[in-house]
Amino acid sequence: MFLLVGCNKTSQNNKEDFFLAYDNLQTDNNTKERILDSLYGAYSQERNDSTTRKVFLKLASRYERLGLDIKYYNAVNKVQLWASEEKDTLDMARSLWYKGDFYENRQVFDSAFHYYSQSEKLYRLYQKDTLNWGRMLLYKAGTLYDTGIYTESETELIRAMNIFTKIEEKWLLYRANLLMGLNLEGLNEYEDALKYYKLALQQLTKLEKEGLLKDNLDNSYVTCYNNIGALYDKIGEYDNAKEYYDKGFSFTELKGNPKLHAMLLNNYAHSKMLSGDYSKEVDSLLSLSLKIRDSIGHEQGIIASKLRIGEYYLNTNDTVQALQTFTQAYSLSLENKSLLDVLRSLEFLAQNDKVNKAYYTNRYIIFRDSVREIERTTKNKFARISFETEQIKQENKELLEKNTLLLLLFFGSIVIIITTIRTYNLRLKNRKLRYKQKEQLSTEKIYELLLNEKAVEEEARTQERNRISRELHDGIVNRLFTTRLNLELLESGNDGLKNKLLDELKDTEKHIREVSHDLRNNLFSESKNFNKLVEELVARQKNPYNTKFEVIIDKLIEWNKVSDKQKVHTYRIIQEGLQNVNKYAQATKCFVFLLKRKNKIIIRIYDNGIGFDLQKTKRGLGFKIFEERANELNGELSIKSEKGKGTTIEVVYKKKKT
Helix, strand or coil: CCCHHHHHHCCHHHHHHHHHHHCCCCCCCHHHHHHHHHHHHHHCCCCCHHHHHHHHHHHHHHHHHHHHHHHHHHHHHHHHHHHHHHHHHHHHHHHHHHHHHHHHHCCHHHHHHHHHHHHHHHHHHHHHCCCHHHHHHHHHHHHHHHCCCHHHHHHHHHHHHHHHHHHHCCHHHHHHHHHHHHHHHHCCCHHHHHHHHHHHHHHHHHHHHCCCCCCHHHHHHHHHHHHHHHHHHHCCCCCCHHHHHHHHHHCCHHHHHHHHHHHHHHHHHCCCCHHHHHHHHHHHHHHHHHHHHHCCCCCHHHHHHHHHHHHHHHHHHCCCHHHHHHHHHHHHHHHHCCHHHHHHHHHHHHCCCCCCCCHHHHHHHHHHHHHHHHHHHHHHHHHHHHHHHHHCCCCCCCCHHHHHHHHHHHHHHHHHHHHHHHHHHHHHHHHHHHHHHHHHHHHHHHHHHHHHHHHHHHHHHHHHHHHHHHHHHHHHHHHHHHHHHHHHEEEEEECHHHHHHHHHHHHHHHHHHHHHHHHHHHCCCCCCHHHHHHHHHHHHHCCCCEEEEEEEEEECCCCCCCHHHHHHHHHHHHHHHHHHHHHCCCCCHHHEEEEECCCCEEEEEEEECCCCCCCCCCCHHHHHHHHHHHHCCCCCEEEEEECCCCCCECCCCEECCC
């Protein structure tokens, strides 16, 4: 209750007291989590300052101890956002550092490297926190080592060690020397690796004399001795290796660190095997190492133990047990996505499993190539992150310089611009007045010319329409009329044929009269109701098949925005389509659609008649008429038909007002 009641107090001392009280609480993790959540909520309402941001970093570290990763990340992210708002370089650097730790613990090394690089850049620019600058260089080197990029890791370590040497930071210098030894060992530079391991030991000795870091010294000594022993094994100096393993076992507190204890046991047993010792003692050491690793659930260690045990069985001629153990190691490696252990397992199996040799050899080659590709891609990714981090820094520097110059130029030019604008505006006003007068005169003349041209055009169109109408009416209609009269007077033994010819002549005469009438009265002018014309056209349709004709016209079509020419072609396409239905379709239903889609008009004529095969049917006059009309409309023609399933004719064109 003390913690929750005290949340509203804002002094730094009180905030430190909260965390001291929290750290001394004897309670379960769920209660601790609720307390941290309460603190988080309370401090979220406080002012964004360095003290509050420090509290959130402390909250993050407590969440991490409880294994609450997401809450840890959220607290760190809040610090980053707030630090960015206040342009606090140190808090921004710390938040990036914490994010790097978040991804490092999850072995997402590229993300960890990215955040460590960002943090290192800020510490480097700040130049007042050299210790953490060196620490970030060390962490970057660690992520590079973890991904097998030894040379680049070595470069970062040299920079870090120069800093630690200047400020006499012995503990971090120990860690840097130890990591340098691991890198050089990875590069097979064993002599130099041994030198750095011994330098790491020297730093531990100095720390021990100064009475510092007592809790960490024992484990650090054992780690160094283990690494030196493993190095001597690689170069075949097994007596020297045994000497350092024995030094590691001499620490009484070793069993308090089961992971380190198991590793030392496993390596010592392997060293004895390398020297030709396959006694029961070796078997016991390997079994004890595996048992410890099983008890703490150390998957990576279990794989390492099984590989060593498999080697032991091989060398004691127990091939069946060896293959079984290697297979277990292979399965565990796959589950843990430990590619290097997968390779080692497959290598043993390919060499010793005679039955499945081809299978394991093929798998080994595939995984080896995959590992190489991953290493290459990872190396490129880390190089790109480093390059981008430095590039951003350089770009920011150049941008700052450019902005400074631009500001000077801007303020220097602003006075000149204001003076120039005032003078120019006065001149511009006078010029605009003169232009406006000229523009009005020009507009009046242009408008007058357009009116005259429109009148002449309309007169010419009317005269031509009347002339064609007269020709049709006075010439062709009269001749047809005379022919019909003569045909009626003609004596014939075939009255049926005579009557049929007379009917056709009457229809032709009627059609020509309609055309003549339409031309004279401008059938498709804006004053006419085009919808009604189409509806009347469809309503007049009749044929021997009693086809039911229907028309559907979209009410949104604005025919006053469609040119007369387009109306004519639309009407004629419908007319020709209906004529085809009457002649050929044998349909019971026919639908005519006029639809609007944005600025386009769709003509669609559908019947449920007998249809035809588009590929086999010869394209006659009807097809050509549709194509010509569609071309005149600058539209797209589509004809779909299938025997027994009817026919659909569709023309799509853009409406245009002339």
